Amino acid sequence: MGRQEKTIRILEAALRTFARYGFKKTTLEDIAGELGMTKGNLYLYAKDKRDLYEKSVAHAFREWQERVAEDVEGKKDVVVRFRVMCVKAYAYLSVNEDLQSIVLRDPTIFTLAPREGRFYSVNVAAVEMIKQVLEQGIREKRFRQVDVESMAEFLFSIYIMFIIRAYVKSEGKPVEAIFEAAVDLMINGLLTR
Amino acid sequence: MGRQEKTIRILEAALRTFARYGFKKTTLEDIAGELGMTKGNLYLYAKDKRDLYEKSVAHAFREWQERVAEDVEGKKDVVVRFRVMCVKAYAYLSVNEDLQSIVLRDPTIFTLAPREGRFYSVNVAAVEMIKQVLEQGIREKRFRQVDVESMAEFLFSIYIMFIIRAYVKSEGKPVEAIFEAAVDLMINGLLTR
DNA sequence: GAATGAACAACTAGCCAAAGTGTTCAGTCG
DNA sequence: CGACTGAACACTTTGGCTAGTTGTTCATTC
DSSP: OOHHHHHHHHHHHHHHHHHHHHHHHOOHHHHHHHHTSOHHHHTTTOSSHHHHHHHHHHHHHHHHHHHHHHHHHTOOSHHHHHHHHHHHHHHGGGGOHHHHHHHHHOGGGOOSSTTSSSOHHHHHHHHHHHHHHHHHHHHTTSBOOOOHHHHHHHHHHHHHHHHIIIIISOOSSOHHHHHHHHHHHHHHHHBOO | OOHHHHHHHHHHHHHHHHHHHHHHHOOHHHHHHHHTSOHHHHTTTOSSHHHHHHHHHHHHHHHHHHHHHHHHHTOOSHHHHHHHHHHHHHHGGGGOHHHHHHHHHOGGGOOSSTTSSSOHHHHHHHHHHHHHHHHHHHHTTSBOOOOHHHHHHHHHHHHHHHHIIIIISOOSSOHHHHHHHHHHHHHHHHBOO
């Protein structure tokens, strides 16, 4: 097993454990035990406990993003692409219980603005994906000529907003209906008239 | 001075003090001192410290809402109305420093979903205002036939999102550009084609 | 080079007393 | 008679202490 794979195994075990007990309550021995190694060894893969936490969360986010990117690339029509991007990105958390639990315990993971907080680079990559879809739409004259940069950041914020509403604060009338209204508004707002 | 006015005086003094020191650090004697009365007397106007805090914040919110409502009613064209509603509601915080400081110290005041958390009734009233503008637009055939309830909740969430981005986490590229993109997208998404 | 495990440092939990603050209420004031 | 006071009371917070736990380092082993 190469260093690459070992790192992934460690990050996944760490995520699982943090998800179960929360950051404060998990000890490095919990994680090391889960992996059949000693806690000292973890320091070869992360500089401290916090760093291990952030690395494991960032890893889960990158996986998430790759899945969405694959699904988006499977479609060619830009409107379909946009819709798939929305729906898949939104649905992913529901199948990753560890990440869900992490987010629930630590809502500050998500910041409405992409360029702040931890996970800067993951967020920037997400905004990049949105931008590319927007640019395709404009190039093909399906979308209006909007300010791509600002619009992408705005759409990203809407996305995070739904994540927060759906998983961090679950309550109120079905989020699904509002999600539908949102996608409807966004697509109609983008299309040329 | 009637009971009504006295209550307002107390709520305003409370807000000012909470804004200066934060909830934990302000004592009831701070507030009572500001008003030239003793702390025991405050209990005739609120059932406890927390209640006093929430009442004072709710009062500021209602003022805010009334101002926006006035400005909106001054316009007749529904697109202008919509835009004025967005801009004024967004701008108000910048002129109320006390409320700004409160929100900064206690970001959980704003929840993205209107029906949860404290200040339920204030939020519901805001959603109601949005609904009425939407209904006018649809009635006049300027807006598409959207699900008014869901759309209003969605728009409200966008609004809160901007409040949070602008005042709670100030950073990143100018929020103004993104705000413009947002209003642009919303209006275009609503208009009939 | 990867991993260990003992040693060390830093933090946390529990406890206590003292001080501060929120809450109540019998009594005063206008 | 209602608005208000001020002292009494109860609850929470603070700081200082100790013991125990947990994060971090590193010389040594595999």
